[in-house]
Amino acid sequence: MASKDWYKLNFQIESDLEEIIIWKLNELGIFSFSFEYLIKTENKKEVNIWLPINEWDESSRSDFEKIICKLLNINDSINKFFDWSVIKEEDWLTSWKKYWAPELVGNHFLILPCWINLNEEFNDKQIIKIDPGAAFGTGSHPSTYLCLEKMEKILLSDKKVLDIGSGSGILSIAARLLGAKEVCAIDNDYLAINSTNSNFQLNFGNLNNLNTYLGSFNEVILKHQLKKIDFVVCNILAEVIKEMIPNIYKCLRNNGEVIFSGILNSQKDEIIKILIQNNLKLLDVSSRKDWACIYAQKAKNLT
Ligand SMILES: C[S@@+](CC[C@H](N)C(=O)[O-])C[C@H]1O[C@@H](n2cnc3c(N)ncnc32)[C@H](O)[C@@H]1O
Structure with a gap:
C-alpha cells in the first residue's frame, strides 16, 4: 500500500512575500500550508508546506525548491534555506490543525474548523464548518473571503x-445557508468533489439540494446541459476563468449574476474587458490584499 506520510517543508520569508507564495502554491495545486509570524523578527514569517510523500519524489522536490528560489530571488545557500522533515500520517492532521482557528468573514459568517466547538459569543453568526482535508477553501485566502463577503x-x-x-x-455551503434552493458544484479534482460532499454533509446532515459534478467546467456544462442558473460563483485563477466566460454566459438566465474571484489586481482589467465582450455587465469590483473580485450580470434581453 502507498505511503500516506508527508513531507513538511519549512522556510522563512519577508512578511510581504506571503501573497506571492500563496498565489504560486495555489497555481501548483498545493493547499496544505501555513504562515506564522516570527515573534523575534516581526517582519519575517515562517512558511510550512505539507506535501504527500508518495507524490513528491526527489526530482519534483528539487524542481519545487527551484520554483520558490526563482520566486523569492534566492541565488545561493539553497541548502540552508529549505528545511525538509517527514511527518507520519497519524501526526499530519495534528501538525497541520494547530494552525487553524475560527475565522470571521464579512458581517455574518464564521468559518469553524470541524474539531473546534462553537463559542457562544458567535451564536448570531452563520456557521460554516470545514474539515480542510486536501482541498482548497478554508476561508482564509483573500479570494474566498471576497466571495463570501x-x-x-x-x-x-x-x-x-x-x-x-x-x-x-465552502461557497456551496454558504449559498445554501443564504437560502439557495439548489446548488450545483463542479470541480475537476475528485478530492475536491469528495470534500465538497463531506463538508456539505458535515454542515447540514444531508446532501439535499446539492448536485456535484466531477470534471472540467466547459465539459460538464455541455454534458449536463446546466442552464437558467440564477447565480454563479467562480473562484479559480484568471487564466482558467478567461476560458470559461462564454459558457458561464450561456448557463446564466437573463439578469443572472456572477462573481469571479481568484484574480490578481493586475489581471482584473483584462478580465473585465472579456466580460464586456461577452455581454456581461460589470456591477462592481472589490479587493483585498492583492486580489480582486468582480461582480457582473447577464444583461436583460440578451440571448
Ligand atoms: C481556488 S480553488 C477554490 C475553492 C473554493 N471554491 C474557495 O472559494 O475557497 C479552485 C478550485 O477550482 C478547481 N478547478 C480548477 N480548474 C477547474 C476547471 N477547469 N473546472 C472545474 N474546476 C476547476 C480546483 O480543483 C480547485 O478546487
Whole structure:
C-alpha cells in the first residue's frame, strides 16, 4: 500500500512575500500550508508546506525548491534555506490543525474548523464548518473571503446557484445557508468533489439540494446541459476563468449574476474587458490584499 506520510517543508520569508507564495502554491495545486509570524523578527514569517510523500519524489522536490528560489530571488545557500522533515500520517492532521482557528468573514459568517466547538459569543453568526482535508477553501485566502463577503450581500433565497471550482465546498455551503434552493458544484479534482460532499454533509446532515459534478467546467456544462442558473460563483485563477466566460454566459438566465474571484489586481482589467465582450455587465469590483473580485450580470434581453 502507498505511503500516506508527508513531507513538511519549512522556510522563512519577508512578511510581504506571503501573497506571492500563496498565489504560486495555489497555481501548483498545493493547499496544505501555513504562515506564522516570527515573534523575534516581526517582519519575517515562517512558511510550512505539507506535501504527500508518495507524490513528491526527489526530482519534483528539487524542481519545487527551484520554483520558490526563482520566486523569492534566492541565488545561493539553497541548502540552508529549505528545511525538509517527514511527518507520519497519524501526526499530519495534528501538525497541520494547530494552525487553524475560527475565522470571521464579512458581517455574518464564521468559518469553524470541524474539531473546534462553537463559542457562544458567535451564536448570531452563520456557521460554516470545514474539515480542510486536501482541498482548497478554508476561508482564509483573500479570494474566498471576497466571495463570501459579496455573497452575503446578494439575495440568494430560492435561487439556483452554480459553484465552479468548489474545492472544500465552502461557497456551496454558504449559498445554501443564504437560502439557495439548489446548488450545483463542479470541480475537476475528485478530492475536491469528495470534500465538497463531506463538508456539505458535515454542515447540514444531508446532501439535499446539492448536485456535484466531477470534471472540467466547459465539459460538464455541455454534458449536463446546466442552464437558467440564477447565480454563479467562480473562484479559480484568471487564466482558467478567461476560458470559461462564454459558457458561464450561456448557463446564466437573463439578469443572472456572477462573481469571479481568484484574480490578481493586475489581471482584473483584462478580465473585465472579456466580460464586456461577452455581454456581461460589470456591477462592481472589490479587493483585498492583492486580489480582486468582480461582480457582473447577464444583461436583460440578451440571448
Ligand atoms: C481556488 S480553488 C477554490 C475553492 C473554493 N471554491 C474557495 O472559494 O475557497 C479552485 C478550485 O477550482 C478547481 N478547478 C480548477 N480548474 C477547474 C476547471 N477547469 N473546472 C472545474 N474546476 C476547476 C480546483 O480543483 C480547485 O478546487
